[in-house]
Amino acid sequence: MKRVAVIGAGAMGSGIGQVAAMAGHEVILFDAFPNAVTKARDTILLSLNKLAEKGKITDQEAKAVFGRMYFVDQLQSIEGSDLVIEAIVEIEEEKKKLFALIEPLLSETAVLASNTSSLSITGLANGLKNPERFIGIHFFNPPVMMKLVEIIPALQTSDEVTGNVMKEITSWGKTTVLAKDTPGFIVNRIARPFYGEALRIAEEQIATPAMIDAAVKGLGGFKMGPFELMDFIGNDINEAVTRSVWTAMHFDSRYRPSQMQVNLVKAGWLGRKTGRGYYDYKAPVETSSESLTDEHKFIFNRILIMLINEAADALYYGIASREDIDMAMTLGVNYPKGLLQWADETGIQECVRRMDMLYFQYHEERYRCSMMLRKMAETKKTFYE
Ligand SMILES: NC(=O)c1ccc[n+]([C@@H]2O[C@H](COP(=O)([O-])OP(=O)(O)OC[C@H]3O[C@@H](n4cnc5c(N)ncnc54)[C@H](O)[C@@H]3O)[C@@H](O)[C@H]2O)c1
Numbered sequence: 001m002k003r004v005a006v007i008g009a010g011a012m013g014s015g016i017g018q019v020a021a022m023a024g025h026e027v028i029l030f031d032a033f034p035n036a037v038t039k040a041r042d043t044i045l046l047s048l049n050k051l052a053e054k055g056k057i058t059d060q061e062a063k064a065v066f067g068r069m070y071f072v073d074q075l076q077s078i079e080g081s082d083l084v085i086e087a088i089v090e091i092e093e094e095k096k097k098l099f100a101l102i103e104p105l106l107s108e109t110a111v112l113a114s115n116t117s118s119l120s121i122t123g124l125a126n127g128l129k130n131p132e133r134f135i136g137i138h139f140f141n142p143p144v145m146m147k148l149v150e151i152i153p154a155l156q157t158s159d160e161v162t163g164n165v166m167k168e169i170t171s172w173g174k175t176t177v178l179a180k181d182t183p184g185f186i187v188n189r190i191a192r193p194f195y196g197e198a199l200r201i202a203e204e205q206i207a208t209p210a211m212i213d214a215a216v217k218g219l220g221g222f223k224m225g226p227f228e229l230m231d232f233i234g235n236d237i238n239e240a241v242t243r244s245v246w247t248a249m250h251f252d253s254r255y256r257p258s259q260m261q262v263n264l265v266k267a268g269w270l271g272r273k274t275g276r277g278y279y280d281y282k283a284p285v286e287t288s289s290e291s292l293t294d295e296h297k298f299i300f301n302r303i304l305i306m307l308i309n310e311a312a313d314a315l316y317y318g319i320a321s322r323e324d325i326d327m328a329m330t331l332g333v334n335y336p337k338g339l340l341q342w343a344d345e346t347g348i349q350e351c352v353r354r355m356d357m358l359y360f361q362y363h364e365e366r367y368r369c370s371m372m373l374r375k376m377a378e379t380k381k382t383f384y385e
Contacts (some may be wrong), residue, residue, distance in 0.1 A: 001025055002168075005078035007098065008088035009040035009071070012115055015143030016085055018044050021065045021145075023172040024055075028081060032088075041071045047144060079105045081169065083190040085137055087115040092254045095124055103129055111161055113137040116189060118244040122154040131156035135165050138185060139174075142334050149174045149330035150185045173346045177324035177333055182250035186320050187332035188241055190339065192255050195238060199258035207258035207299050209278040214294035216303060221336035226303070227278040232272030235264045254310070304342065305354040309370050311339035312351075313385045315383075316372035316381035320382055340383040343373070 002025045006017040010033035014072060017029040017040070031037045048062040057065070070077065077248040078084060088094060095114060102112065113135050114124055125131035136152030149169050153162045166176050184192070198212050207215070213225020230238045246255035264270070264277060271277030296367050311325050320328065326338020343351050356371035376382070 002082040003080060005030065005084040006080035006082065007031075007075075007078070007086045007102070009036045010087065011141060011145060013087035014040035014043050015141070016115065017069060018047060018065070018086060018138055019139075019143050019172055020085075023069045025068065027069045028072055028078050029069060030072050030075060030078055030345050032073070032075075037073050037246060041215065046071065048091075071180070073075045075101060076105065076324055077103065081106065081110060083111045083113065083165075085113045086245060089116060089325060091121065092119050095119070097127060098125060099124070099134075107187045109133075111135065113165070113302065115139055116183070118248070120154075120248075121152045122156065125154035125156045130211045132158040133161050135161055136179075136181065136185070136218070137165065137169060138179075140187070147173075147177050148176045148178045148187070148328060150187065150281055150328065151176050152185055152330075154181055154182050175327060177328045179319060179324070179328075180317075182317070182319055184241070184245040186314065186328040187318070187323060188328060189245060190307065190310045190314055190325065191333050192242060192245060194303065194333075195226050195261075196242065196255065196258065197303045197306040199260050201228075201299055201302065203258060203260050207295065210292075211296065212303075214290060214300055215292065215300040218292045218299040219296060220304060222349070223334055223336075230261070231277035231279055231281075233271070234273055235261055236268045236276055239265050253364060256366070284326060286354055302355065304346075307353055307357070308339050308343045308346070308351055309373065310377075311371040312343060312372040316341065344382045344384055347374060348380075349377045350384060 002024045004020040005028040006013045007030050009029050013029065017027045021027040029040055031040065045066060048066055050063040051057045052059050082107065086098060087093060088098060095116070099112065106112065110365045111133050113120065114135065115138060116124065117138065121136040125134040128134055131154065134154055135157050138150040138152060140146035140148050151162065151166050151169065166178065169176050177186060183189060201207055201212055203207055209227035213227050216225045217224050224232065239257055242255060242257045246252065246257060249255050268274055269276045272281055313321060314325055315322055322340050326340050329339055330337065331334040352369055352373050355367065355373065358367040359369065
């Protein structure tokens, strides 16, 4: 058994703490705000009781897990921890200030990690006394339910720390994928066109959000369409992730935020949480019985090829292995199939043809075909055979 400290007892921190305690570790959950600590305690207790009610764990186990968790509002209490995972607000200076306070409390061998979604792990490691023991451990929301965890070594991280952390998080029952420290890591980078291309199609007035959602669900087998999903995530959150990846990618037009979404955020139409987004959640839900046409096919193919192109490009730049790219998208955002597998099924030459067609039509850099696909088409290779 290890001592795991989680810093920041919000949505992510409380879930991560619960996962670690369920894996048998002693967990110190710290928040600078006592109210947040109390709230986390209540949330975790409720979650454990629900798991017990559903028969996923026994009552005894639920009690034991809760008994291994310590809820604290004094940072000093994390002293002697073997692993510290930070999950406070997404502000670089705040995180760095915190690390400077944490490091003196840790032994030489303890590992320090951040759950950041968008900040550079390498940048966060810079300034630490022992940057080689710093790493990104990126859980998905909600951490108790989501299987995937992206492991992101900083440039400074030692191979030993990376290997140990992969093993540790796997032993918590999670599936780990290894990602290069680049904007959005794997999932938040490769998923951008799911939203961005759908928004672009709507902005061009080719189709309505409802039609695009129907195409993606009906033809692709996705559980939610892009607009339903953006409304579910919250347009403010989704737009901020896009903007952050776009900025960090030096304003590459592939990731450019959409004016349509910006306007929704300005209006306060954030999605389900405000009762209105692309859809009106106060009005009775209309179920569409529209049958799928060639237009739906055209829309779905355009979104899919942009996703495939993004996945192929991530492989080209060594962001992750082919297996990890496909695993990340199926487990992290519930895609029905890995995108590289989908590329093989579509045919690599067909993928190139579809991208070149878009580029020919628009003459925009956004629609450039990844060199990965082009080289593979030339040499008649596939991703998996
Ligand atoms: N919400 C998501 O879907 C998601 C997914 C993956 C990663 N993340 C990342 O996880 C981190 C936390 O996100 P969240 O959604 O849990 O946020 P949250 O707002 O729910 O929780 C943040 C918590 O940190 C506490 N806090 C703030 N400053 C602190 C400090 N200096 N010291 C100690 N505690 C402090 C706050 O009181 C709050 O309880 C962020 O880095 C975010 O990017 C979020």
